[in-house]
Amino acid sequence: MIVIQANFMKKKHLPLLLSKEIWKKRSQISEKWFESLRNSFCAEFLKLENDFNTEKGYKSVFFKKKRWNKEGSSDFGGGISSILRGNLFEKVGVNISTVSGKFPDDFKSKIKGANKDPRFYATGISIVAHMKSPFIPAAHFNSRFIITKNAWFGGGCDLTPTYDINNVRKNFHKNLKNFCDTYNSNYYDVYSEMCKNYFFLKHRNQERGVGGIFFDYLQSNWEQDFKFVRGSGLFFLNYLKDIIKKRSTKSWTKHQRKKLLLKRSKYVEFNLLYDKGTTFGLKTGGNVDAILMSMPPKVLWN
Numbered sequence: 001m002i003v004i005q006a007n008f009m010k011k012k013h014l015p016l017l018l019s020k021e022i023w024k025k026r027s028q029i030s031e032k033w034f035e036s037l038r039n040s041f042c043a044e045f046l047k048l049e050n051d052f053n054t055e056k057g058y059k060s061v062f063f064k065k066k067r068w069n070k071e072g073s074s075d076f077g078g079g080i081s082s083i084l085r086g087n088l089f090e091k092v093g094v095n096i097s098t099v100s101g102k103f104p105d106d107f108k109s110k111i112k113g114a115n116k117d118p119r120f121y122a123t124g125i126s127i128v129a130h131m132k133s134p135f136i137p138a139a140h141f142n143s144r145f146i147i148t149k150n151a152w153f154g155g156g157c158d159l160t161p162t163y164d165i166n167n168v169r170k171n172f173h174k175n176l177k178n179f180c181d182t183y184n185s186n187y188y189d190v191y192s193e194m195c196k197n198y199f200f201l202k203h204r205n206q207e208r209g210v211g212g213i214f215f216d217y218l219q220s221n222w223e224q225d226f227k228f229v230r231g232s233g234l235f236f237l238n239y240l241k242d243i244i245k246k247r248s249t250k251s252w253t254k255h256q257r258k259k260l261l262l263k264r265s266k267y268v269e270f271n272l273l274y275d276k277g278t279t280f281g282l283k284t285g286g287n288v289d290a291i292l293m294s295m296p297p298k299v300l301w302n
Helices: 021-057 164-182 187-198 222-247 252-273 278-284 286-292
Strands: 064-069 077-084 089-102 120-133 140-149 152-159 211-218
Touching: 021 089, 021 120, 021 140, 021 222, 064 286, 077 286, 089 152, 120 211, 120 222, 120 286, 140 222, 140 252, 152 222, 152 252, 164 187, 164 222, 187 211, 211 222, 222 252, 222 286, 278 286
Parallel strands: none
Antiparallel strands: 064 077, 077 089, 089 120, 120 140, 140 152, 152 211
């Protein structure tokens, strides 16, 4: 991928914490994991897509990858954006990045440990899948590891169904609770509530989807926290594969397809008005196309 970005970034752009060997090693472990998880998601998504295409008699499709450097220089790191447009996945983006720099003055106070020293390091993965079928939920997952004067993990996953909403909600949250409970019996209650509050469209007084889990500033025990972050990625990959397989054969009408496009408008509104990841990327000089890969390819408003 980016061959351990922290090794090539200029030290003056890196937070002091990364001068310590233990945190340098942890940043490398995290970066390698996000790359590995990217590879797993892309491989599984591509297999699902082309198995579907073979069954339907469509041509095979492939991910298009784009490498970018922050501010046009490897001094600040960069990332790789992988986009697949197909017949099962209308559009799915799988992004990884490792960047450093300084938070701008109007943003540094909003980030833990950055008010006095705005230097930061961030590595992570972000995935958004918009399916062609109205019966397969839109899916979102991300994980990140950020270093300022502090160091922490953040991330989460959520679903946005158009149909069969109650059953999707019930099954997803049942499985999420089982997953979270293997790490900490408090995680599900806390993180599902955080997700519910986070993915909320205030101007419409409604949730974006059926929720999931959302966590931030996870920094109690690095080794245990990393196991949870790693587990969350594998959980969501396997869960999403299963729900796609179960729902990919169902046919739909033009009316049902239109309802999906209308549902997507709420997705767009949230990501442009409220999403912290979008703000973080734009405020820190990230790649605009990669930041906005979450946008659906087609959308309708009433």
